Amino acid sequence: MTQAFERVPSSWHEQIINLLAERVVIVDENGIILYINEGYCEFIGTTIEEAIGRPVQDVIENSRMHIVAKTGEKELASTQKINGSEMIANRFPILENGKTVGAVGNVMFRNPEEWRMYKTKIQNLVEELNYYQAKAQRDLQSKYGFEDLIGSSPVFLAAKTLAKRVSGGDSSVLLIGESGTGKELFAHAIHRNSPRASAPFVAINCSSIPEHLLESELFGYEDGAFTGAKKGGKKGQFELASGGTLFLDEIGDMPLSMQSKLLRVLQEKEVVRVGGHKSVAVDVRIIAATHRNLEKMVEKGEFRQDLYYRLNVIKIDIPPLRSRKEDIPAVAKRLLKKLEARFYRNGLELSSEVTERLMQHSWPGNIRELENVLERSINVLDGQTVRLTHLPLYLRDLDPKDRQQSEAAINSNDYSTYRAATEPVIVKPLKDTVAQAEKQAIQHALLVANGNKQEAAKLLEIGKTSLYDKCKIYEIK
Ligand SMILES: Nc1ncnc2c1ncn2[C@@H]1O[C@H](COP(=O)(O)OP(=O)(O)O)[C@@H](O)[C@H]1O
Ligand SMILES: [Mg+2]
Structure with missing residues (x-):
């Protein structure tokens, strides 16, 4: 005993331990319990007499005290499941002349109140984490098939037929289309209809990832590649997609420096993690998408021509909604069904004026815009039928009768009718x-x-x- 402790009466020792930590256990080098306090025993439903002298792993669920007593390596704030709940435990080796002779452990909260606080706070976090982990796993599967691609207009069917035909192969596919036309849906459907369907579908949006993270996202990194890098390194999306499909969304937004690195991977079919040396073979099919005009970008030197050729083996042009207006009613119907499930409603329908109005709009945001408009109308809907009044103002104002009248008024310089036809000017x-x-x-x-x-x-x-x-x-x- 060091001098500092010598003056503390030994009759105080146990009390001190119990005040500093509510649940304590001490084991010898073989993991046999030498001491366990009342609090710990109560907590795990045993008694001091029953516990002392027995191997710790027989008394405490999921204990690692016997391991710490062997390895001599402390474990701080490690989670341990006891009685169906995650506890936080600290375990320290006890040293004598530099040799590990035992271990002391404690559970890091001291009373039922703390326990409840922990339970509501930490437990929620643990559950959330589990949920996101499960979700991330699910996210690696394709969620849509060709049956979800609604539309029977000739322009749309041409795109869909081509996509179906090429889904069996391994060639790169380039999906071109305005925002909200369904590029991502096409990518899902192609994967699901391919021999790679049971392997992962990994989607990465090149425009939403900061440039300095894109490389490690795509290719992964080795342990210690940079400060803050996760221990043990991390797989990149290429490795995660192994055997499956990698969907590179918004490829037109990929910086030039990354384009060269991507091209190298596509040519060599292997990746080298950031900060690593050995290359890993990857077998992935690439589907890329963009709303940009890549050919123009190539001309302007903003997109590498060689990469463009690599990606553009099969090009599928997805038509904007305005060039397939006849599909609008069917697409709207499908979206309404989808929204019904989300809003716990059913039997929703569109009035004929609404359908007509939807067919007149030019939909710069395509199906995504249509979906937002319908969602908004359901939010303000009282009955089952979506009527003109439920549409957002910018669609209501589109009334062609009004527009014709006001245009006529302007042309004839008759401002009195012009005012009547529109909002007061x-x-x-x-x-x-x-x-x-x-x-x-x-x-x-x-x-x-x-x-x-x-x-x-x-x-x-x-x-x-x-x-x-x-x-x-x-x-x-
Ligand atoms: N042909 C379609 N039929 C029904 N819904 C569609 C269709 N195409 C796209 N959608 C829906 O429209 C929204 C936008 O599609 P998305 O694939 O994300 O577009 P993009 O990637 O081209 O911006 C999504 O909610 C999607 O489910
Ligand atoms: Mg998209």
Whole structure:
């Protein structure tokens, strides 16, 4: 005993231990229990007499005390399941002359109150973590098949037929189409209809991952590759997709430096993790998608031509919704079914005026915009039928009768009918009117993009920073 402790009466020792930690166990080098306190015994439903002298692993569920007493390596804040709950335990080796002679362990909360607090806080986190882990696993499967791709217009059927025909092969597929046309759905369906269907489908969005993380996301990293790197390294998406399909969404947004690295992997069919040396063979089928004009980007030197050729083995053009208006009723119906399940409703339908109106709109945000519009209408719906009044203002204002009238009025310089046909017109300074139009355009784009600013900026064809600035100016959330 060191001098410092010598003056503490030995009759105090046990009390001190029990005050410092509610549940304590001490084992010898063979893991035999030398001491266990009342609190611990109560907690695991045994008595001191019964526990002392027995191997710790027979007394305490999932104990690792006997291991720590052997290895001499402490374990801090490790989770241990006792009585069906996750506990947090600390385990320390006890040293004598540098040799491990036993171990002391404690469970890190001291009374029922702390336990309840822990249970509500930590337990929720553990559950959440488990949920996300399970979800991440599920996310590696394709979620849609060709039966989910609604539409029978000739332009759409042509795209669908081509996609079906090429799904059996291994060639790279390039999906081209505006935002919200269903590129991701096509990628899922191609995978599901392929011999790779039982292997993972891994999707990565090249525009939403910060440039400095993209490489390690795609190729993984080795232990200690950079500060903050996870111990043991991490698999990249290429490795995760092994045997399956890798969907590179928004490939047009991949920085040039990464394009070269991606090209190398596609040529060599092997990846080297960041900070690593050995290469791992990968067998993945690539499906890439973009709403950008890659050929133009190649011309301007923004996209590597050689990579473009690699990806563009099979090109599928997915038509915008406005060029297949006859599909709108069927697509809307399917979306309504999908939303019904989400909102716990059923028997919802569209009034014929609404269907007609939906067919008149030009849908710059395509099916995603249509889905948002329907979701919004269900939110304000009282009965079963979606009527014009349930549509967002920008669709209601589209009334062609109004527009014809007001256009006619403008042409004939008859401002009295023009006013009657539209909202009252108040002449304001031009810059206010322009600002108001700009604000409306941004709000509309955000609605179409489901609140996603990046997506909205793309639709407006302005930079993301510029959009953020404008949102601030116009106080858009
Ligand atoms: N042909 C279709 N039939 C029904 N729903 C579709 C169809 N295409 C796309 N969708 C739906 O529209 C939304 C946008 O599709 P998505 O594949 O994410 O578009 P993109 O990747 O082209 O932006 C998704 O909710 C999807 O389920
Ligand atoms: Mg997409």
